[in-house]
Amino acid sequence: MATATKTARERVMALFARERQTPVPVFSGMGNVTVYGLEDAGIGFAQVHGDAEAMARAAASSYERFGYEAVVVPFDLGVEAEAMGRTLNTYASSDGILYPTVQNKLPATADNFQVPADLELRGRIPLVAQAIRLVKERLGEQVAVGSYVLGPFTLAGQVLELDQLLKLAGKDQTQMHVILERAGEVAAREAEAYRAAGADFVTVREMGAASDILSPRMFRNLIQPHLKEVFAQVGGPTVLHICGSTQNIVEMMADCGATAVSVDQKNDLAASRATLGPEKLLFGNLDPYKVLVQGTPEQVREAVRNCVAAGADAVWPGCDIWPTVPAENMQAMMDASREQA
Amino acid sequence: MADRFQELLEELRQGVTEYDEERVKVAAQAVLDEGFDAYDAVMNGLAAGMEEVGRLFGANEYFVPEVLMCADALYGGLEILRPHIEVDPSRQVKGAVVIGTVEGDVHDIGKNLVKLMFEIAGFTVHDLGRDVPLEKFVEEVLSTDSDFLCMSAMMTTTMGGMKQVIDQVRQKNPNVKIMVGGAPLTGDLAQRWGADGYGKDAPNALQEALRMVGSLREMHQEAAKGG
Numbered sequence: 110m111a112t113a114t115k116t117a118r119e120r121v122m123a124l125f126a127r128e129r130q131t132p133v134p135v136f137s138g139m140g141n142v143t144v145y146g147l148e149d150a151g152i153g154f155a156q157v158h159g160d161a162e163a164m165a166r167a168a169a170s171s172y173e174r175f176g177y178e179a180v181v182v183p184f185d186l187g188v189e190a191e192a193m194g195r196t197l198n199t200y201a202s203s204d205g206i207l208y209p210t211v212q213n214k215l216p217a218t219a220d221n222f223q224v225p226a227d228l229e230l231r232g233r234i235p236l237v238a239q240a241i242r243l244v245k246e247r248l249g250e251q252v253a254v255g256s257y258v259l260g261p262f263t264l265a266g267q268v269l270e271l272d273q274l275l276k277l278a279g280k281d282q283t284q285m286h287v288i289l290e291r292a293g294e295v296a297a298r299e300a301e302a303y304r305a306a307g308a309d310f311v312t313v314r315e316m317g318a319a320s321d322i323l324s325p326r327m328f329r330n331l332i333q334p335h336l337k338e339v340f341a342q343v344g345g346p347t348v349l350h351i352c353g354s355t356q357n358i359v360e361m362m363a364d365c366g367a368t369a370v371s372v373d374q375k376n377d378l379a380a381s382r383a384t385l386g387p388e389k390l391l392f393g394n395l396d397p398y399k400v401l402v403q404g405t406p407e408q409v410r411e412a413v414r415n416c417v418a419a420g421a422d423a424v425w426p427g428c429d430i431w432p433t434v435p436a437e438n439m440q441a442m443m444d445a446s447r448e449q450a
Numbered sequence: 451m452a453d454r455f456q457e458l459l460e461e462l463r464q465g466v467t468e469y470d471e472e473r474v475k476v477a478a479q480a481v482l483d484e485g486f487d488a489y490d491a492v493m494n495g496l497a498a499g500m501e502e503v504g505r506l507f508g509a510n511e512y513f514v515p516e517v518l519m520c521a522d523a524l525y526g527g528l529e530i531l532r533p534h535i536e537v538d539p540s541r542q543v544k545g546a547v548v549i550g551t552v553e554g555d556v557h558d559i560g561k562n563l564v565k566l567m568f569e570i571a572g573f574t575v576h577d578l579g580r581d582v583p584l585e586k587f588v589e590e591v592l593s594t595d596s597d598f599l600c601m602s603a604m605m606t607t608t609m610g611g612m613k614q615v616i617d618q619v620r621q622k623n624p625n626v627k628i629m630v631g632g633a634p635l636t637g638d639l640a641q642r643w644g645a646d647g648y649g650k651d652a653p654n655a656l657q658e659a660l661r662m663v664g665s666l667r668e669m670h671q672e673a674a675k676g677g
Contacts, residue, residue, distance in 0.1 A: 198581070200553070200554060203553070203554070205610060205611070206607060207553065207554035207607060207608060208554065208605070208607050210554065210555070210556045210581060211556065212581075271557075271559065272518055272558070272559050272562070275514050275515045275518055275559070276515060276518050276519055276522070278515045279469075279515035279516060279518070279519050280519065320510075320513070321514075322513060322514045323513050323514065323515065324510075324513045327513070327515070397606075398606045398634065402606075431606060431607070
């Protein structure tokens with residue numbers, strides 16, 4: 110059987126070329142580091158964000174140990190804010206796993222959001238690009254290498270105070286468009302830097318624009334035009350991922366110009382498939398915590414089967430894999446798709 | 451006279467629901483200038499307006515930007531009225547609350563709406579802000595002798611800290627009422643951790659906060675009848 114000889118990379122890249130794969134690929138374009146990967150790389154979570162070599166090794170581990178069909182860097186959501194001059198707290202002294210947060214967001218005005226001319230050289234963008242190159246050199250033939258950037262609205266909310274930004278969205282759309290256009294430029298240039306380093310596909314994460322937060326009307330007027338701009342500027346396979354409530358905006362998501370759309374467990378995937386029709390690439394929507402971390406291996410298997418039955422072209426966890434995921438659940442997730450085929 | 455007060459209450463309500471801060475401020479000032487009761491105006495004008503906002507949010511007519519703008523309009527009126535509220539122990543909910551977002555989490559929109567609710571009700575609010583080190587919650591509850599502790603987390607990655615805080619606070623003062631909220635929590639989890647209340651997910655936490663404005667108004671009405 111031809112599928113047996115295909116590499117993970119061939120399967121994923123063929124899928125992006127709209128050739129459906131059997132078994133359905135299991136991967137994602139978001140963080141996929143586990144505590145086992147951190148162990149393999151011999152580094153703590155707080156430290157891994159600042160070390161390209163460790164980042165590359167830790168990310169590769171989910172493929173090497175479990176057969177996860179993509180290797181993705183980075184692991185945090187602070188790269189853009191840092192490149193824009195903000196400071197991150199990585200919680201180096203904390204025992205548990207805490208994701209870095211932005212410490213000094215600015216008041217939400219267009220003046221406070223200026224794109225640096227040398228963006229690609231700032232913060233950790235060069236470090237993430239280096240991690241991509243390392244993974245690509247070592248595993249590039251076998252497995253798809255992915256990276257991600259924040260969507261314009263989410264990115265702006267990492268640089269500017271989010272509550273003020275949300276109010277600005279309601280009060281001053283002209284100023285919002287200026288901010289989002291600049292944020293879109295950051296996202297597109299960052300994505301292109303990662304592609305130049307060897308990323309096979311780039312995911313744009315616009316979690317701040319779900320219908321838990323913004324109205325579908327605001328999504329259409331304010332968010333979608335800037336997502337379209339980003340996808341028009343980024344080459345190669347791309348994915349638009351939005352977590353949270355997306356049922357009412359999934360059609361607009363599919364119309365942003367990304368190669369594929371990804372949604373999380375709050376989305377009724379079968380209904381979205383019916384809305385989008387059979388052609389559009391739709392990824393999702395395994396619950397990354399309640400199922401993948403807290404569930405039994407059998408519950409993980411069932412959830413994977415449900416994703417496939419609902420019409421997922423690839424099984425994607427709805428967010429970053431939470432690092433303390435049990436190893437047997439990672440294995441169950443990978444096995445379930447193969448078993449079903 | 452009563453009609454005029456009703457008119458002003460309606461102005462306050464509509465000013466809040468239509469996030470018209472100027473309109474709220476003008477009506478609030480009129481309440482004072484014309485000698486009406488500031489506390490009544492807060493509860494039956496501003497808070498009633500926010501209750502309607504909660505309904506609109508639940509019905510997917512309003513989203514987070516609108517709710518935040520409504521809250522701003524409410525604050526505009528509250529700042530004018532609050533200094534003129536006569537402290538009347540028979541009808542005001544009393545107490546102190548410590549509130550904050552746990553370490554690792556900088557999402558404070560839901561927390562700020564819960565805080566607003568407590569402020570309307572006349573509580574003394576000790577707001578620790580966001581990304582609050584866990585030991586800080588414990589210290590603050592004890593040093594302020596507060597009745598309530600409210601913690602929020604928007605991320606799975608940070609919610610575990612709440613359990614540690616609950617355990618430590620319970621050890622030292624079992625009577626403190628503890629409420630937790632945020633997207634990743636479940637009622638089951640909140641209960642297992644020993645919390646007294648919880649908000650089911652992000653929008654529900656927001657709604658829970660807005661709903662509690664309503665239940666506090668009821669408490670106020672009960673107290674008014676009783677007094």
